[in-house]
Amino acid sequence: MFLDLTGIDSCEGFEHFGHRLKAHVLNTVGLPIGVGIGQTKTLAKSAQWASKVWKQFRGVLALTPDNPKRTMTLLENQPVEEIWGVGRKIGKRLNLMGIKNALQLAQSNPRFIRNNFSVVLERIVRELNGESCIPLEELPSSKQQIICSRSFGKRITSKTAMQQALCLYATRAAEKLRSERQFCRHIGIFIRTSPHAVNEIYYGNSAGEKLALPTQDTRDIIEVAMSSLDRIWLDGRRYMKAGIALDDFTPNGVAQFNLFDENKPREKSAQLMKVLDGINQSGLGNVWFAGQGVNTAWKMKREMLSPAWTTCWDDIPVARIQ
Known part of the structure; x- marks a missing residue:
């Protein structure tokens, strides 16, 4: 500093x-x-x-x-x-x-x-030599892109499981976007199989959408992610990784519309997202979108994750007395 x-x-x-x-x-x-x-x-x-x-x-x-x-x-x-x-x-x-x-x-x-x-x-x-050439940055530069992607712990073969994964990644990306106090105009996703899998044809693809109205609402981002997945999903593949990318940022959600424009901002979007983030950051509980699923088997690979000995019952060491 x-x-x-x-x-x-x-x-x-x-x-x-x-x-x-x-x-x-x-x-x-x-x-x-x-x-x-x-x-x-x-x-x-x-x-x-x-x-x-x-x-x-x-x-x-x-x-x-x-x-x-x-x-x-x-x-x-x-x-x-x-x-x-x-x-x-x-x-x-x-x-x-x-x-x-x-x-x-x-x-x-x-x-x-x-x-x-x-x-x-x-x-x-x-x-x-005392010549100042590197200016002092009073504020850190804002991010130009937010990417949330993971490799799955188990290969995904069903579209429902992929929807759950992308819904979770969209939620995380939206939280980061709001923490930066930014709105995004473009949302993109990608999915891919393993390029090293034996006897499997590699498949990787991406899709996205340019928004008429900049957003930081998780619901908007999930909606685009789901519609983008519909365009690139192929059955019969074993997917190993997926992700979502937000870019084309603006520091506010203001856009110019005409009288007959069908795109309108969601009512009380900012208030709802503020409440959602407040609950999830308070430590008192978690609120999530149903599309993320519950007890999913495809969760990210975490073989190298350090045990949470003091905060997770499953990680508490077992001592045997004989």
Whole structure:
């Protein structure tokens, strides 16, 4: 996480603020963290790395323009692969070129780095020299697509079972869509058999629909998923995977209609979905669409799922006393 500390030094020192921030996170969240402060995001990450490695700074390190010696010492002692955004793969290539630490990378020619690596690494070089090239994002960028897909624990051969699976995936995708506060204009599904099954002809297909009215209503998404399935379903196949994709997002559900348009928004859709999400997130119970089925045998493959020893009766270890 990055914070903009512009002007904070007029009220208190950077390191004093860092220690207060570290203590606040530990007391409220219970997480021990390292705090690094620098002119750029890359320098701040390098300072955070050093705050964890150099115990004398007690988890807080500030790189400021008035102490260039500290910055030089840090960069000289930081391996190049430990720089934020570099990693081991690029680090090995840099090592072959004689660039072993962050200081050597900072002293490299930015144009040379760009021509031999990427513009991203060039920005890192400039950031190590105090030139801000990576802007601070105040809000995370919204998703451009939401996909919900799973491989089945058992092959699906009946259309009813596939409808149940897609209904469940549509519900999950709609929940994610509402959590992003988005509406979608396009809904698509796909189904496929296993390409590795012996003596079986592979089949995979997809279908979708463009909506006249953007929606985040689970009922609309399920309706499109079911009609799309009708167009691509083939009997006599053993399906191993299916999924649903939502895209073409808009932050609101407003659309222009004419007087005789048959497409109208569902009444009280937002209120109903809010109540539905509230119940399911409260922990007091679950509400689901009947189309999802009950005790389905096709549930996703979960052989590697960790046991829920403290929350599931079936996973409680059994001790035998003899």
